[in-house]
């Protein structure tokens with residue numbers, strides 16, 4: 169399969185009404201030749217998108233736990249914000265005559281979402297969960313997210329599970345292994361066979377010894393990692409052609425900064441090093457290290473332009 173261009177998910181928030189904001193983000197990605205696009209996360213932040221999950225309630229910029237975490241009723245999953253926004257993206261693509269452009273839904277992973285929600289209001293969390301038993305919490309979030317992921321895949325979306333918490337070392341590796349394995353084992357087999365699902369972990373994988381192995385051991389076929397930032401560049405030491413092939417994994421590689429407009433030569437040099445370690449045939453996507461949520465729009469454009477210029481020489 170050829171290497172394709174994608175983005176991690178978020179774009180700077182537009183002040184315009186949601187449907188116009190999504191339109192702008194779609195057009196921006198089409199303009200810069202992104203092959204697998206997103207809705208730009210224009211509606212909310214990576215935590216509050218999940219407020220429709222039973223057991224959660226908005227508090228400040230986050231969500232707190234106010235009951236046992238459960239999955240949404242099956243007949244309400246189409247109303248889940250990310251599903252609605254995906255459908256909006258598809259209809260915009262259709263109106264542009266670009267219905268063949270692929271689109272993905274980003275889902276905050278069970279461990280990242282659990283920790284963010286549990287720590288928003290610890291007292292409230294303790295009324296419903298034993299804090300000494302994190303795995304139950306992660307596992308409830310897994311079960312709540314799975315029907316959403318399944319529905320996303322069934323309507324043709326690609327899915328990216330975001331687990332930035334893993335590179336902080338806050339989740340014991342044994343728990344991470346179990347949760348990722350259980351989560352992946354419940355995914356529809358076609359999503360693995362057709363490489364429709366990926367897992368994005370920002371930051372340095374190297375800083376948590378053993379984490380890369382845990383990611384390799386899960387059934388998720390594509391791992392998306394950054395290589396451009398000060399911490400992320402350590403990830404170069406962790407990846408290898410042998411380990412990727414042994415576990416039939418492909419990489420999404422953050423070969424360009426998501427916050428700085430970099431020099432073309434620096435980006436190309438970095439890409440070559442990644443390719444040397446991973447093997448070209450094991451690279452599925454090139455993308456910026458992370459989302460553009462905190463990057464100003466003008467800079468985002470310049471980064472996308474630079475990304476296109478360099479990627480066109482690679483692909």
Ligand SMILES: [Zn+2]
Nearest residue numbers: 370457458459
């Ligand atoms: Zn990220």
